[in-house]
Amino acid sequence: MKIVVCVKQVPDTEAEKRLLPDTLTVDRESSNPVLNEMDEFAIEEALKLTEAHGGEVVVLTMGPDGADAAVRKALSMGAHSGILLSDPALAGSDAVATSYAIAQALGTTEYDLVILGSEASDARTSLVPAMLAERLGLPQLTFASKVEIDGTSITVNRLTDYGHDVVQAQLPAVVSVVEKINEPRYPSFKGIMAAKKKPVAALDVAAAGIDAALVGQAAAATTVVDAAQRPPRSAGVKVTDEGDGGVKLAEFLSAQKFI
């Protein structure tokens, strides 16, 4: 079985993130780039599936120069090879364009399963997995908290607000995973050393068969018109209990529509 895991390099989750004032895109220079945390769960799941069923894991990322660090980390966790899709024409691509570009890049390889994290910690739209499945014309099994494969059939627990649905499809398929699904391994030193020798194929838009007019900031279906700094946290409301503390608390919660 061949599994492609799509990963993204994002600004450090714990760092203060900002938008660049001129382009209103994420300032990638101001914080350390890291592998999107949710993608580590996708990699772990792919590794577990191939450990159980045999096969190989290919890591695909689209990003600027330096995004290969995200691929290297996945390789040091145990993935077998990587694909780095990088081209200045892709800068500023929105989710629609990204799903198109990734779908085209996936056309350069064979696969039985595509796994993604269910969201990236920078934009947090959760759009790409579903869009990608549509682009590829494959079944989409999103927000998976459990994945099982039996022959050519795949069954996942799909996390919902009230519990989970059990959904089933035939391979090939696209799966997005949530953090509940597993506990990602840390790379070992042996894995780190081995990652150096694993192949990473570089693709630009031409090599991936991407129409440059359909990607990048100019082609984005949405535009960020304005951005403002998050207001500083307000001091909150202090309730002094003069025998009516309970009532005042209830009034506050009611005003906030919590009760």
Added chain:
Amino acid sequence: MDHRLSEEYEALRATVEEFAHDVVAPKIGAFYEREEFPYEIVAQMGRMGLFGLPFPEEYGGMGGDYFALCLALEELARVDSSVAITLEAGVSLGAMPIHRFGTEEQKQQWLPKLCSGEMLGAFGLTEPGGGSDAGATRTTAVLAGDEWVINGTKCFITNSGTDITGLITVTAVTGSKPDGRKEISSIIVPAGTPGLTVAPKYSKVGWNASDTRELSFVDVRVPAANLLGERGRGYANFLRTLDEGRIAIAALSTGLSQGCVDESVKYAHDRQAFGHPIGANQAIQFKLADMRLRAHTSRLAYYDAASRMLTGEPFKAEAAMAKLYCSEAAVTNAREATQIHGGYGFMNEFPVARMWRDSKILEIGEGTSEVQRMLIARDMGLPEA
């Protein structure tokens, strides 16, 4: 001439940093309070391959080197010294002597489990009557037929009484040399051998989530084949073990020094006094500058000693200097970090309180500061009294 980390060393360092931050930091305080060995954290360190770092892949190791181990120790000790010393003792005292002096059979038998962290090894050298004076060993081993019969007491032995302790290598007097000096050999004693009594854990000032015990041996019988290395070479082998171990303790000390900087900088931002963060006070800034300087210099000192060791140059004096400097710097940084934290620094729930308690032993374990000064002075060929 470049002392900065290669891409692979940096990737390892960053991985252990992430693990220490995400897994160790949130959990270790409770283990420390309860003086409990953190089995789950140690198991995770094992799965990451930390216990196999400097050993070849054929024995289940990671194919790295001693410097890789030092980087891991520094990053763990930035957050907590108990897990760092568990790793240090497990690798450099437990497994390394077997790797370096063991027969092929002994390596096959013990190393894979020690490398995976499923099993911990301990090294029994110190006795109630002598630490630094290793030649004063009183424990005896007598060859009776095809068995060694061991009698004696060992104290302050790290990792010797956990549920996963698999072996204790002990030094024992096995006879006398032609010149009348004691013949000392190392012998592997599997955990659970009849006659070996493991005392309850010591009540320690620091390192409270690590396992330290006194061991008594009464007619403990092990096969003659459990001799580790040549008979009569136990003391010489042990000295090599200690020289390396000093670099590891220097790395661990550097981590503690850096952890004190990390915590204090955070606190200096957050803590308000007289209308501004205390970090705006020059008195605090100068303390922090000196603390960072000590952590930085410590790192350079142990990198240098490790680099000499890896290239096969003499490193005894450099290891002693690194151990001496780094441990004294760690004690100073821990004291200053506590001072910056004020009353909160005296509360056990604050990491700096743990670091303060953990720091003092660094000037004592694996050769006291006084022994290090002796070694450094001896290396200059000064006249003898």
